[in-house]
Amino acid sequence: MNDSEAVAQTLCDNCHQSVEGAFCSNCGQSLDSTLKYFWVVILHLLDDIFSFDSRASRTLWPLIFRPGFLTNEYFAGRRVHYVPPLRLYLFISIVFFLTLKLTVSGEDQQTIEMNNNKAAITQVTEHIKTLNEKKLQAQPTPDNKNIASIDADLARFNRYLDDLKLDISIAENAKLVSTTRQLATIELERVKLGTDDKSNSITISNSADGSLSFDFLSDESNKKLDDSAKKLAEKAKKTFTTDTNRLINEVLGKLPQLMFVLLPIFALLLKVIFIFSKRLYMEHLTVALHSHSFIFVSSLSIDLLDVAHDHVKALGGGFATVAASILGFIGFALLIWIPIYLFIMQKRIYKQGYILAFFTYGFVGIIYFILMALTTVVAIVWGLTEI
Incomplete structure (x- = not known):
């Protein structure tokens, strides 16, 4: 080995073995150091965001308008072009709950308004x-x-x-x-x-x-x-009879965590109900992640459409009235689309006939409604303890 080759040789900082490439073949550690200038970290972060957005453009459309497509693509191994289910759920749920909290806190929770x-x-x-x-x-x-x-x-x-x-x-x-x-x-x-x-x-x-x-x-x-x-009942009485805004904010702060706990429980429910589908638990969890991502992004769209409807309607005039009516119709159509979408998604993923899919869909819906009611009660009790 000559001097130029010795200089070019790179050693791993962890195991001190010779490394060719970006990762050490002996211990697997990356040669890319985590200790960087702050602006370099920001550039990497922006790169992650834009790489997410490039896949998001191929993910959001089928998520909203093609029931079961993303899930079946994931099962078939075609995953690289789409945002992973867990990352998709986390991103959408964070945006949804933050937006919901902002829109709710922006409204006056008291129906009596004394402006002057x-x-x-x-x-x-x-x-x-x-x-x-x-x-x-x-x-x-x-x-x-x-x-x-x-x-x-x-x-x-x-x-x-x-x-x-x-x-x-x-x-x-x-x-x-x-x-x-x-x-x-x-x-x-x-x-x-x-x-x-x-x-x-x-x-x-x-x-x-x-x-x-x-x-x-x-x-x-x-x-x-x-x-x-x-003590909890007394606190609830005072809260419900005066200002509920703080309780609502507390509940909205607890729901993301509780919904994340509800996901594996819902996946387990799917595993039990569709036990003859021979799908793995992780496949049912993927169904849960995609279905909840769709519900959140649809609910977020409905909420934003509702806010836009109120602002446009407040402008007055013929054009504003027509535009507000269109926004209201789109929001209502999207609301109707949610249960239809989930039914089609279940039918396509679990390959059921219409009659069997209808009964299992109804049963899953009832159990899920009960789980959501319990989750809401837990969020309210938890929120009351924090007030």
Whole structure:
């Protein structure tokens, strides 16, 4: 070996063996170091994004409009031209839940809107008028509880009205008026929803005395469980009767994780129901990934179409009305397409006749609906514990 060959020889940093190519034939380590300049890492990241997009153009169209095509292609070994199922699901689910959270948080969760002081005064005045009418129609009871309750509401809303009529140009009054608006909004929302701290309550129990307990737990464990249930019920009551926006954001934050846990369970369900299809569990998991990716991308499209419909309709005019109608029709058509797509996908992948496919599709749909309901309950309970 001459000097030039010695200089050209490359050694592996891990096992110090001679390397020809990009990877060490002895230990498999790449010669490409992970310690690079920051701009080089950014360039690699952009390259990954654009390589994803190049395959995404060949993946998204069949994902939405060709039921079962991607899954059958994957089973047949033709995978290089398409985004892998797991990567596709992760990318779409992240975009879907982020967009959903933004659109939901952008909306006012309270149905009563007080944009200015005049609107607030008008709504509170109308409610005082309603309370007075209710007082005149109320049947007095021996202890006058009905009239006393209405009088208490009248006193509270009259106080709100006095505060709202203050001069908001004064700094101290401006803060008071702002707070009063929020309190009045909560009170009016509670009245509109028909909720009342005294008459309505949320309980979590499985016995006549209103407690939560299980025979297989000790008395001490049952007491801790019941105490936790009562605290959770009280927290739920306060949340549902005031501002649900925070709970909704918490639930949307938990759903991606819970949906990822639901995927293998759904794949197991497919494995049991289609046991005679002789498909491997990983094949059923691929079906679950592709079907959920389709549901998410369709739901995302419907949500964006709905937002666009509202904005276009708000512009007014004949053209805006026609454009809004078209957007609404596309969203409705896409909503109808979801169950049709999933039926065709199941039929093509598991190669069933129409009658058998119809019954198995209905059975899978019922079980999946139950699983989704349980997942939603878990997300709500989990969200309440974080508030």
